[in-house]
Amino acid sequence: MSEFRAVVAREVPGDPKPKQVVAIERLTDADLPEGDVLVDVHFSCLNYKDGMALTGKNRIIRSYPMVPGVDYAGTVAESGSDRFSVGDRVILTGWGVGERYWGGYSQRQRTRSDWLVHCPDQMTTLQAMGIGTAGLTAMMCVIALEEGGLTPSSGPVLVTGAAGGVGSVAVAILAHLGFEVHAVTGRPEQETYLRSLGASGVVTRAEMTEPPKPLESETWAGAVDTVGSVMLAKVLAQTKYDGVVAACGLAGGADLPTSVMPFILRNVRLQGVDSVMAPLPVRERAWARLATDLPAGMLDAMVEVVPLERLLDIGPEIIAGQVRGRVVVDPNL
Ligand code: NDP
Numbered sequence: 001m002s003e004f005r006a007v008v009a010r011e012v013p014g015d016p017k018p019k020q021v022v023a024i025e026r027l028t029d030a031d032l033p034e035g036d037v038l039v040d041v042h043f044s045c046l047n048y049k050d051g052m053a054l055t056g057k058n059r060i061i062r063s064y065p066m067v068p069g070v071d072y073a074g075t076v077a078e079s080g081s082d083r084f085s086v087g088d089r090v091i092l093t094g095w096g097v098g099e100r101y102w103g104g105y106s107q108r109q110r111t112r113s114d115w116l117v118h119c120p121d122q123m124t125t126l127q128a129m130g131i132g133t134a135g136l137t138a139m140m141c142v143i144a145l146e147e148g149g150l151t152p153s154s155g156p157v158l159v160t161g162a163a164g165g166v167g168s169v170a171v172a173i174l175a176h177l178g179f180e181v182h183a184v185t186g187r188p189e190q191e192t193y194l195r196s197l198g199a200s201g202v203v204t205r206a207e208m209t210e211p212p213k214p215l216e217s218e219t220w221a222g223a224v225d226t227v228g229s230v231m232l233a234k235v236l237a238q239t240k241y242d243g244v245v246a247a248c249g250l251a252g253g254a255d256l257p258t259s260v261m262p263f264i265l266r267n268v269r270l271q272g273v274d275s276v277m278a279p280l281p282v283r284e285r286a287w288a289r290l291a292t293d294l295p296a297g298m299l300d301a302m303v304e305v306v307p308l309e310r311l312l313d314i315g316p317e318i319i320a321g322q323v324r325g326r327v328v329v330d331p332n333l
Contacts (some may be wrong), residue, residue: 007104043129044104054315072104081113094276134165141246150245155221229253307333
């Protein structure tokens with residue numbers, strides 16, 4: 001491939017401060033950063049962080065020019081690594097790619113082999129990006145609940161921000177594993193969608209953002225929280241004795257206005273989950289579980305595929321909480 005297309009974010013002079021402009025440009029291999037593996041990118045995807053990068057929110061991009069896209073999957077075109085051969089199907093998620101290092105909104109990308117995992121045999125690269133960082137994080141949250149001792153017989157579990165990317169995948173996996181899943185959403189029109197993923201019940205965002213008492217009625221055996229702030233405090237106050245809550249997101253805010261009561265009187269465990277810097281064995285385990293515990297039909301139901309051009313519009317939509325499920329980006333469309 002002599003020339004290829006990529007989304008490039010650049011900083012240009014502005015008044016009173018520099019501003020970010022994002023456009024599709026033509027690049028060559030010589031423009032790509034250093035690394036021991038060159039990847040023909042089949043697919044990337046859209047995560048909340050990508051929305052921040054595309055819109056310039058929170059200055060998530062650490063250096064310019066930057067090719068955003070925190071995830072990608074494709075085949076190895078050139079390899080200087082013992083772990084990968086030309087033609088291998090690979091997945092990259094996290095590690096600061098799309099923020100500090102060039103990412104997946106490109107037909108081709110060069111990277112470090114120690115950031116790549118092999119795409120599981122049972123999974124296409126399209127499915128891998130239907131999952132992406134959001135799905136990997138959801139799987140890691142489910143593993144955290146299991147490691148905390150939760151089983152389907154422990155009782156109902158709650159997923160917050162359920163119509164979003166992490167939430168949708170968490171609902172589908174937990175339902176497939178036999179849990180009774182209740183989904184919190186601020187979009188009542190997504191109830192049919194959430195039930196199609198396996199949710200048994202839907203709880204309104206308004207109900208879950210009422211400031212909680214230190215302890216409320218014991219309702220949930222566990223939860224996957226993607227929202228943070230008052231919602232996470234509410235979830236903790238409603239968690240049953242010995243329950244486990246996996247917290248991975250801040251869609252509603254980075255604060256946590258809670259008390260120690262759920263921890264000291266109900267033995268509740270709050271487990272943080274980070275997929276971005278997760279070590280390789282943790283990732284490999286989670287991808288292997290995703291290959292078996294996320295039904296392909298469920299994934300298809302939550303995925304929309306878009307070309308690079310659509311990113312310029314859809315970036316603000318994910319920040320506004322208007323994107324449902326997962327958006328896969330096909331740079332070759
Ligand atoms: P999405 O935007 O796809 O989903 C977030 C969902 O949260 C929305 O769809 C909406 O769900 C809900 N939501 C949005 N705004 C609010 C609000 N103000 N109050 C309450 N609920 C709200 O994002 P992702 O699923 O990709 O990511 C979710 C969170 O997880 C983000 O904060 C992201 O940064 C974080 N994350 C963390 C990772 C980690 O490694 N720890 C990795 C990946 C993501 P609904 O419409 O159903 O209410």
